Amino acid sequence: METTGLETTPGTGKIQIPVYIVDIFSNDQKEALAKKIGNGRYLGKVFPLSSWLSRFLMRHSTLLLRRPQATSLSRATAFNQHNVSMFFTKLKDEIERFAIESANIWNMDESDLTTVRKPVAVLAQRGIRNLGSATSAERGVLVTLALAVSAGGVCLPPFYVFPRKKFRGDVLAAAGFGADGATNPSGLMQGEQFLKFLNHFKKYARTAPDSKTLLILDNRESHMTIAALDFCKDNEIIVLSLPPYTSHELQPIDRGVFGRIKTFYNAALEHSNDGAEKENNDEENNDPEVSAKAALEHVRPFPKAPPREPTNRGRKRRKSALLMDEDEMEALRAE
Template structure:
């Protein structure tokens, strides 16, 4: 910038292709609202995918669907997935100064990541969640103490697969009681498991309108990611019984 604006600067700046440490300290002292922070890693696809054209196109489709089918708030659902570990990170505690090790007893040191698939409508009503477990076989006792009405499936990875999404759609259709004459809108991400022919056909037959969010935009446009999953994980962690050593 100094070269392009033809400003005077020390020769060392040109030799090192950067400003000196003294300039940095002076700049920070003149701008007390700034601080040195570590940026969060963001993929190139996510950084470029969230742009004005994609966002406007999505909301144009969304508005056309609402106008065409005259959908009300209770018929607009958002579906998302998140991971919950069976071992939570303990929260901060007050300890004696100088104590090198402070521990908390949990169920184990390394937990298992369990996927939670959830749908919530625009007025806050929820569909009982579905839990894809990272197991080869599924047993009913996996969700014995889970939320009322919740269901579970199992596969090798623990993440949503095409067959699991069909099960979720049937579960979703049962609780929303949607029909081709009384349709509901389901907004979800564009994961490959949501794009199968069987899933689309089932939605057409049962009155579910699928609307996919633009690729790599869920961190900004997914309502569940923005306002539900964060508080859910904090509450889930706070309800875990942890004993301080």
């Protein structure tokens, strides 16, 4: 007997149409399809057979089964024509007003790097559900990397924020020429660390004392402290903030720089971990204590760190703004 990829409900003879049709057809189309197949009705309780789905996709070449990416409502609604037009209008006005050249237009962004590598894709046998890859830990130490890139294609030396209380110069021993850093117990950039970044930015970005420099960044609270804005005002740095929740589309560093950096960084961690594992394999295999711990972990996993608790600080909703304007600075002082 030939199979069609559709099943019937036991005892009723009703045809069960695959649940994927929920995302493809409207209710009227589903009812029409059910009647056309065999006077059945939609139940939506079973999944389609691979043969039915493959034939269906062959008939509809414009369709593709994909898993949607989770996107917050704020991010989905913030990137609209009004917000984007407002940002580029202010950008154009400031460039024409002060005759700012491309070499003096800078984008600044920051991203986190962890000491634990992200496992890369590997070839595995079909049917294996749990595929593990050994790492140094499950949650690594967070280090923030801040970069500034000009419209002329020049990149400033990197600026790091290390998870320490006191800064030591030896942490930058292999960071490259001109690299600088600061410390924060959480490893995140706060107002104090951002002020140090501005000093680092002034050291390398300023081309002439009488020229204006435009710095474009997101509107995080650490970027809008009064001390940072006063420093920018005293050093002829114009600060333009991006509209909220739009850096994934409007920030070129976020889209074109950090992705490549993390790819090469993860590859370097992969190479270093492979070398360390190769050196320690013989010792671990011959150590009975290590073998006993591995067996115990397999039978009853050790307790792991709890998930991070979400925080809600009641942050005020903002928009793209020139943070050097008197009205904007007064509003920030009032907060």
